[in-house]
Amino acid sequence: GLLYGRSTMSMICTGSAVSRAYKAGGKYANAEFIQVHPTAVPGADKLRLMSESARGEGGRVWVPRKPQDARDPKDIPVDERYYFLEERYPEYGNLVPRDIATREIFDICTTDGLSVEKDRLCVYLDLTHIPRETLDRKLGGILEIYEKFQGVDPRVAPMKIFPAVHYSMGGLWVDYEKSETGGLVEGSPRNQQTNIHGLYAIGECDYQYHGANRLGANSLLSCIFSGLFCASGVISGSKGKAPLETSREFVAAVKRQEDYHQSILSRPAGESNPYDIHQQLGNIMTRTATVVRRNDQLVQAYDDVCQLENVWQNCSLSDTGNWTNQNVVFTKAVGDMFPIAKLLLKGALLRDECRGAHYKPDFAMPGIAATEPEEQRAEAERWCDRFEANTRKWLKSTIGVHGDDGHPVITYEDVDTTLIPPRPRLYGLVGGEVIEQVWKERTEKVTEAASVG
Ligand SMILES: Cc1cc2nc3c(=O)[nH]c(=O)nc-3n(C[C@H](O)[C@H](O)[C@H](O)COP(=O)(O)OP(=O)(O)OC[C@H]3O[C@@H](n4cnc5c(N)ncnc54)[C@H](O)[C@@H]3O)c2cc1C
Known part of the structure; x- marks a missing residue:
């Protein structure tokens, strides 16, 4: 850390x-x-975790649509709020996995310039729509931490949070x-x-x-x-x-x-x-x-x-x-x-790829751009080819040894996937359903061939 x-x-x-x-x-x-947790409370000495249970219990992440809107968040009408996780990931909403929530929060502040504050990157994590009694019963401990360090009661005002390094x-x-x-x-x-x-x-x-x-x-x-x-x-x-x-x-x-x-x-x-x-x-x-x-x-x-x-x-x-x-x-x-x-x-x-918490935009695999079903299908086939090639190359553990000159020497070791074979991770990807269908058919073919063999 x-x-x-x-x-x-x-x-x-x-x-x-x-x-x-x-x-x-x-x-x-x-x-x-290195895992970066999406919701932490910035502090001068350290960054304090705001547990995922806050999103789990219905916490909503948003920013004002107007950059650095100076109004009290309670006075910002709903249609002037950007619930970006809910809009971008309708199926999962605020419950998208850590790396995706982290990237989106980071992106909304840095690329879209919609950070709540100008001099400190942060977004709102809002629990104020949940009854006080429920919050105290389910999240009392973590809300007390926020109140203690920020001097603001998260039961009545949205919390300000930003991602933080959390786990190796x-x-x-x-x-x-x-x-x-x-x-x-x-x-x-x-x-x-x-x-x-x-x-x-x-x-x-x-x-x-x-x-x-x-x-x-x-x-x-x-x-x-x-x-x-x-x-x-x-x-x-x-x-x-x-x-x-x-x-x-x-x-x-x-x-x-x-x-x-x-x-x-x-x-x-x-x-x-x-x-x-x-x-x-x-x-x-x-x-x-x-x-x-x-x-x-x-x-x-x-x-x-x-x-x-x-x-x-x-x-x-x-x-x-x-x-x-x-x-x-x-x-x-x-x-x-x-x-x-x-x-x-x-x-x-x-590691020239994107895998889990390791994200390099230059190597990200975009979704399906085509709109016609036939072209979509062809693009999904190419997507799956690339996914398979990437898996062959990079589904490996990185092994580092300390070199005599003080620099690391890196090799790679295969990962044992015999119990759970790898499959594409398609959260919110445009055309994800077409890719999923192509992948399903490929997997069925492999299973069929194996049973015949
Ligand atoms: C804020 C926060 C919340 C978390 N919440 C969750 C959660 O809800 N669920 C979950 O699964 N995980 C959670 N994690 C992760 C999880 O808590 C840690 O990964 C886990 O506690 C690590 O346990 P450990 O025994 O491996 O290491 P540690 O708990 O770090 O223990 C290592 C011990 O080694 C001692 N030590 C260090 N260096 C030396 C040395 N040189 N000689 C002797 N002793 C040494 C340290 O003093 C320490 O006592 C959270 C982590 C954080 C930071």
Whole structure:
């Protein structure tokens, strides 16, 4: 989270542990897949989540049709409000998935210039049409948070929200042992083990379950499941092994960390400070590697991050004491952010497609432009051809290894789709129903051929 400066995540989510495992030779997968949550409350210190349950309980997202309409939102008549999710996605309305809601909110503010405020990008998330008693019963906790930090009661005035970095689908690569039915073999020491023998990663720090875009509520499910189900494998894998603390390797690693700590403390005074460097890093990452990604910007961002890393090598500490020194802890954490930032940017640069949370407009697949049924059909066939080619090329996990020169080395690994084959995702796409029909016929043909064979 802190890689982006501000996010919905806790202020302790620095990524240091995964970064150090990566630098020690651990494979890091799918770094470029970062989920941006559509509804967060902007704050100077951090971005606070406005839970999806607000939309789930009937919250409506809108902007005034007149740019930066200064009227009180309650005084803006309904026909002068643009309920853009409902208009653009009539079937799903405000319940479109996270990445789509995020892009639309971002787009309405940046491309259409309809942000509610001029100097701060935001849209309205409106619950005021829902009875107070229902809101208190179902959403009391989250509404209190909004009221506490914004000083406005969301039961009587629409909330102002904007997307924020929220979750990392990528993480340390972990293994698993596949059972005959396609699940996990219970008790296998391979489950959730990284490529560093004996090092396990479980939870948001691993890459295992969420592909390019996590579905709401699935994170707790996956980290609790992995923890419960795979713990027995960790125990069986470590049975009979000597404790690591006694090994020469461990003692040498501790010494290296202590020397590193001291070397930072004894740096001569420099011109830059770690807090400023961190802010610059967050700005670069937020600008180039969130909702919309473009290759020219990613190339530039990679260079900028490398330069910033050089500056960090010589940044100075305002506190060089040896007791509860927060300055040195933060400086080390900032240093740990660079390898992951570079991997994320490189992964995003190389992935020339749109998949889940990774969106590059230059590679988006447009809907059907034709109006005549025959032409529509032909276009849908071409669309499906392109989808299949793209799937063959890009339905892969990105595997990053920390190179000796400090730059990431990237390869790709196939994704096991034997249980659920991939299919087009067509939310709101013009001509989606024709594509769906063509796809259905193709799938039926393949199934028929397989059963004959
Ligand atoms: C605001 C918010 C709301 C969310 N809501 C939902 C939801 O409704 N449903 C859902 O499924 N998911 C939700 N998520 C995501 C989900 O909460 C997280 O993905 C999940 O809690 C991660 O759990 P974890 O155990 O993997 O990591 P964490 O909970 O981050 O635990 C990691 C622990 O490791 C410790 N640690 C870090 N570095 C070190 C180190 N170097 N040495 C030792 N210890 C270290 C940390 O202090 C922390 O205690 C939400 C996330 C946020 C930010």
